[in-house]
Amino acid sequence: MTIVAIDAMGGDNGVAPVVEGLKEALNNKEFKAFLVGDEGILKSFLDKNNLSNSKRVEIIHTTDVFPMNEKATNAHKRKDSSIFRVIEIVKDGIANTCVSAGHSGATMSLATTQIGRINGVLRPAICTYMPTIGSNPSLILDVGANTDCKPEYLVDFALMGYYYSNFVVGIEAPRVGILSNGEEDCKGNELTKEAFRILKESDILGKSFIGNVESSDIFNASTDVIVCDGFVGNLVLKASEAVAGTISKILKNEIKRSFYRIMGAFLLKDVFRALKNKVDYAEYGGAFLLGIKKPVIISHGKSNARAIECAIYQALKAHDSKVYDKISDVFANFKNLKDTK
Amino acid sequence: MTIVAIDAMGGDNGVAPVVEGLKEALNNKEFKAFLVGDEGILKSFLDKNNLSNSKRVEIIHTTDVFPMNEKATNAHKRKDSSIFRVIEIVKDGIANTCVSAGHSGATMSLATTQIGRINGVLRPAICTYMPTIGSNPSLILDVGANTDCKPEYLVDFALMGYYYSNFVVGIEAPRVGILSNGEEDCKGNELTKEAFRILKESDILGKSFIGNVESSDIFNASTDVIVCDGFVGNLVLKASEAVAGTISKILKNEIKRSFYRIMGAFLLKDVFRALKNKVDYAEYGGAFLLGIKKPVIISHGKSNARAIECAIYQALKAHDSKVYDKISDVFANFKNLKDTK
Numbered sequence: 306m307t308i309v310a311i312d313a314m315g316g317d318n319g320v321a322p323v324v325e326g327l328k329e330a331l332n333n334k335e336f337k338a339f340l341v342g343d344e345g346i347l348k349s350f351l352d353k354n355n356l357s358n359s360k361r362v363e364i365i366h367t368t369d370v371f372p373m374n375e376k377a378t379n380a381h382k383r384k385d386s387s388i389f390r391v392i393e394i395v396k397d398g399i400a401n402t403c404v405s406a407g408h409s410g411a412t413m414s415l416a417t418t419q420i421g422r423i424n425g426v427l428r429p430a431i432c433t434y435m436p437t438i439g440s441n442p443s444l445i446l447d448v449g450a451n452t453d454c455k456p457e458y459l460v461d462f463a464l465m466g467y468y469y470s471n472f473v474v475g476i477e478a479p480r481v482g483i484l485s486n487g488e489e490d491c492k493g494n495e496l497t498k499e500a501f502r503i504l505k506e507s508d509i510l511g512k513s514f515i516g517n518v519e520s521s522d523i524f525n526a527s528t529d530v531i532v533c534d535g536f537v538g539n540l541v542l543k544a545s546e547a548v549a550g551t552i553s554k555i556l557k558n559e560i561k562r563s564f565y566r567i568m569g570a571f572l573l574k575d576v577f578r579a580l581k582n583k584v585d586y587a588e589y590g591g592a593f594l595l596g597i598k599k600p601v602i603i604s605h606g607k608s609n610a611r612a613i614e615c616a617i618y619q620a621l622k623a624h625d626s627k628v629y630d631k632i633s634d635v636f637a638n639f640k641n642l643k644d645t646k
Numbered sequence: 647m648t649i650v651a652i653d654a655m656g657g658d659n660g661v662a663p664v665v666e667g668l669k670e671a672l673n674n675k676e677f678k679a680f681l682v683g684d685e686g687i688l689k690s691f692l693d694k695n696n697l698s699n700s701k702r703v704e705i706i707h708t709t710d711v712f713p714m715n716e717k718a719t720n721a722h723k724r725k726d727s728s729i730f731r732v733i734e735i736v737k738d739g740i741a742n743t744c745v746s747a748g749h750s751g752a753t754m755s756l757a758t759t760q761i762g763r764i765n766g767v768l769r770p771a772i773c774t775y776m777p778t779i780g781s782n783p784s785l786i787l788d789v790g791a792n793t794d795c796k797p798e799y800l801v802d803f804a805l806m807g808y809y810y811s812n813f814v815v816g817i818e819a820p821r822v823g824i825l826s827n828g829e830e831d832c833k834g835n836e837l838t839k840e841a842f843r844i845l846k847e848s849d850i851l852g853k854s855f856i857g858n859v860e861s862s863d864i865f866n867a868s869t870d871v872i873v874c875d876g877f878v879g880n881l882v883l884k885a886s887e888a889v890a891g892t893i894s895k896i897l898k899n900e901i902k903r904s905f906y907r908i909m910g911a912f913l914l915k916d917v918f919r920a921l922k923n924k925v926d927y928a929e930y931g932g933a934f935l936l937g938i939k940k941p942v943i944i945s946h947g948k949s950n951a952r953a954i955e956c957a958i959y960q961a962l963k964a965h966d967s968k969v970y971d972k973i974s975d976v977f978a979n980f981k982n983l984k985d986t987k
Contacts, residue, residue, distance in 0.1 A: 438892060452827060452835040486793060486880040494793040494877040520885035524892045536835040537878055539827040541885045544861035548889040551779060551865045555924055559917040569913025576900040576907055583896055 306337050306361075309620050310400035311613075313342035314370045314387040315407020317606045323406070324350040326613025331361055336621055339400055341365045341387045365390060370407070373606060377410030381418065388412055392419045395599050402620040406591075406604035406613065413450055416594055416601045423629075425636030428458045429596030431535070431603065432466060433542065434589035439526025444470055445484075446530075446595060448538035456499035459483065459532050460509070463500075464639065465595040465632055466530035467510055472628035479529035481510055482518030484537065492517050496534060509639070549584050590615030593623060598633070600624050647678050647702075650961050651741035652954075654683035655711045655728040656748020658947045664747070665691040667954025672702055677962055680741055682706045682728045706731060711748070714947060718751030722759065729753055733760045736940050743961040747932075747945035747954065754791055757935055757942045764970075766977030769799045770937030771876070772944065773807065774883065775930035780867025785811055786825075787871075787936060789879035797840035800824065800873050801850070804841075805980065806936040806973055807871035808851055813969035820870035822851055823859030825878065833858050837875060850980070890925050931956030934964065939974070941965050 313323045320342065327338055340347055344366040351357045351364075371379075371386040383389055388407045392415040394400045405412050409431075417429055430447035437443050446462050447454070463481050470479035483501055485493040493501060497517070504514045515528065520541060522528040533541070560570045570577070582588055590612060591604035600623035604616040623629065654664045661683065668679055681688055685707040692698045692705075712720075712727040724730055729748045733756040735741045746753050750772075758770055771788035778784050787803050788795070804822050811820035824842055826834040834842060838858070845855045856869065861882060863869040874882070901911045911918070923929060932945035932953065941964035945957040964970065 436892075438895060449827060484881060486790060486877055494875075497877075520881050521888035521891070523885065524888050533881075534835075536827055536838075537881060540825060540861050540874075540878060541881050544864065544882045544885045545889045547862035547865050548886045549893065550862070551777075552890065552893055552921065552925070554779060555921050556917060559920050560914070565913050566917055569910045569917070572906050572910025573901070573914065576897060576910070579900050580893065580896050584893070 306335055307402070307621055307624050308337045308339065308400045309617055310339045310341060310391045310394050310403040311617070312387045312391045312403070312405035312407050313340045313347055315405050316604070316608050317373065317406070318608065320346055320350050322608055322610040323613050324354050324356070325610035326608075327362070327617065328354045328356055329610065329614045330617040331356070331359065334618065334621055336617075337361045337363070339363050339365050339394060341367060341390045343368050365394070371411050373408055375408065375411070377408065377414045380408070380411035380415050389415060392416055392601070395601070396420045402600040402602070402624040404602045404604060404613065404616045404620050406606055406608040406616075409449075409592075409603045409606070412601065412603050413594060416597045420597050420599050420601070423596055423598055423633050423636050425639055426461050426465070426596040427455070428461065429594050430458075430462045430465065431592050432469065432595045433592040435523050435545070436583050437524050437526040441474055441476060441526070441529070442589060443523055443526070443528060444474065444530045445523060445538055445542065446532060447535035448542045448592065449535045450594075451535040453536070454496060454534035456496055456503055459496070459500035459534065460503050460507075461596065462532045463504060463514065463530065464509060464635060466532060467513060468631050468635060469595060469628055470529045472626040472631060473622050474529070476529050478513055480515045480527070481513050481530040481532065482515045482522060482528045484531050484533035484541070485517035485519065488517050488519060490516060500532070546586070587612035588615060590617075590619035593619060595632070598629065600629055647676060648743065648962055648965050649678045649680065649741040650958055651680045651682060651732045651735050651744040652958070653728045653732045653744070653746035653748050654681045654688055656746050657945065657949050658714065658747070659949065661687055661691050663949055663951040664954050665695050665697065666951035667949075668703070668958065669695045669697055670951065670955045671958040672697070672700065675959065675962055677958075678702045678704070680704050680706050680735060682708060682731045684709050706735065712752050714749055716749065716752070718749065718755045721749070721752035721756050730756060733757055733942070736942070737761045743941040743943070743965040745943045745945060745954065745957045745961050747947055747949040747957075750790075750933075750944045750947070753942065753944050754935060757938045761938050761940050761942070764937055764939055764974050764977050766980055767806070767937040768796070768802050770935050771799075771803050771806065772933050773810065773936045774933040776864050776886070777924050778865050778867040782815055782817060782867070782870070783930060784864055784867070784869060785815065785871045786864060786879055786883065787873060788876035789883045789933065790876045791935075792876040794877070795837060795875035797837055797844055800837070800841035800875065801844050801848075802937065803873045804845060804855065804871065805850060805976060807873060808854060809972050809976060810936060810969055811870045813967040813972060814963050815870070817870050819854055821856045821868070822854050822871040822873065823856045823863060823869045825872050825874035825882070826858035826860065829858050829860060831857060841873070887927075928953035929956060931958075931960035934960060936973070939970065941970055
């Protein structure tokens with residue numbers, strides 16, 4: 306049975322959504338969970354959710370929580386923090402995978418140094434699902450791990466994203482594109498042009514490399530994996546969230562201005578729900594690290610129970626698909642390919 | 647009376663929206679227009695719109711149109727194209743400002759070489775209005791002129807954006823921020839960190855420089871001028887448009903699935919119209935160049951009549967505000983400041 310380590314204390318909303326999300330996930334999937342945090346507090350929440358006697362939940366006691374406003378680099382010093390312990394038990398092989406809604410920089414930093422990079426991967430990337438008008442979400446990476454990239458990093462991202470899309474999302478031949486300011490081969494900045502050249506000339510992805518894509522291709526189901534540096538990815542991701550949020554705010558403000566409008570909104574409530582489900586981060590379970598030896602899921606700091614539940618599914622799927630082993634194999638060979646270049 | 651040169655042929659939708667937009671603008675504002683394009687065709691459209699006898703419209707005849715799929719660098723060879731002639735009469739002082747919905751790269755390239763850069767400005771930038779939840783739109787630049795920037799370019803963008811926001815948008819003390827992956831001073835990539843340092847240490851903008859801002863600050867009315875390199879700006883702008891478009895598509899698809907939903911949407915038609923007005927590019931009249939000696943407005947290739955009308959207002963406001971003279975003055979002094987660094 307797959308074992309998931311869960312940081313029960315790191316998120317902005319405390320323990321409640323973590324235990325509620327875990328309960329829902331336990332109802333739907335076979336797995337075992339280590340819940341890392343203050344035993345007294347966790348026990349009371351497990352009680353409330355009728356999980357006290359579950360043989361599939363075990364508490365690992367620690368009272369320290371790494372604060373959201375702390376520098377990521379300090380994470381290594383707080384060896385009793387819930388996030389440190391979570392990463393540690395994955396490193397030690399006690400758990401197969403983990404989920405944290407805590408400090409994302411700390412999670413990434415600990416995962417890289419403790420669990421370690423896959424041999425041959427130059428830099429780990431943060432990858433996230435994006436909603437599309439099609440039936441599958443797209444993947445975009447990097448969305449924040451590396452603010453300044455070398456072209457070779459983007460090549461690694463392309464390769465890792467390809468296999469994740471293939472093994473976990475289940476796309477047979479994922480289409481991989483470089484995020485650029487135009488679709489033509491000549492478009493891009495110095496970084497993306499060189500990454501384009503390497504991907505084209507090395508032919509590592511064959512026809513799966515579809516060249517440059519634009520921001521609209523993130524959402525229009527034309528591309529399965531979108532590759533960019535972590536600075537660009539972070540800005541594009543946050544802009545997308547901000548636009549969706551702003552539109553929702555404008556609609557709400559406008560709707561409450563008259564009775565007819567409120568009635569109209571009532572008739573459209575299923576429409577708005579369908580839209581929310583499509584664009585809601587919670588449904589996608591958060592971001593994850595690629596380039597690390599084990600699956601590490603980084604949930605949103607403000608995760609609700611549904612987000613934690615989906616993050617657990619994500620962790621299980623990532624582990625059970627064996628995609629991390631596959632990526633290790635690929636990079637073992639890819640490293641030779643790089644060395645002989 | 648201010649004189650506007652208008653490319654009547656360059657846009658994707660041909661002459662009709664240009665003449666209709668011009669007619670509406672003439673009804674609302676005092677100005678004179680040179681309409682550049684095929685005399686025969688233009689005359690028939692002026693006839694249709696009862697503008698044949700207007701003393702405020704003059705045709706400049708040319709039949710050549712620079713195609714959208716042509717390389718921008720070829721624009722200099724086609725001296726009879728409508729866009730070439732438009733830029734030429736601004737350069738020659740026959741018109742004060744201009745509007746084109748044609749090839750944006752060609753427009754930018756011709757404007758830079760013919761009209762010329764303002765002394766001291768390292769690179770011109772494309773600037774555009776963005777909708778906010780507040781009463782004023784924000785400005786973002788560069789959104790596409792410079793894919794690879796040096797920190798000093800971003801400093802120039804900050805300064806030009808500041809005065810445009812002040813003179814044209816009418817903000818008393820515009821808040822200028824660098825688009826970054828976090829608000830903390832330490833966030834950013836190498837480019838933005840260095841631009842941050844120069845802006846902070848030189849204190850050119852004083853308290854108006856508010857440091858790093860995030861993508862959400864484009865829309866939440868917390869920042870008046872957002873500065874970034876042209877690659878990042880282009881991707882963020884297109885991502886924003888794509889998200890708004892995707893949400894609209896999902897809503898439309900969901901609404902038509904039942905009679906109740908259609909009724910609900912009918913009751914909300916004013917809500918959707920208000921939203922559309924807020925996010926519609928047409929209301930903002932397109933992008934414009936900053937760093938060139940005269941105002942050059944680059945409308946969307948797919949501009950409708952309303953977009954052309956607003957682009958003309960934009961051109962008039964930019965000229966009449968004398969912001970381009972102000973920027974020239976500022977950079978004359980700023981140049982000395984740079985030289986003595």
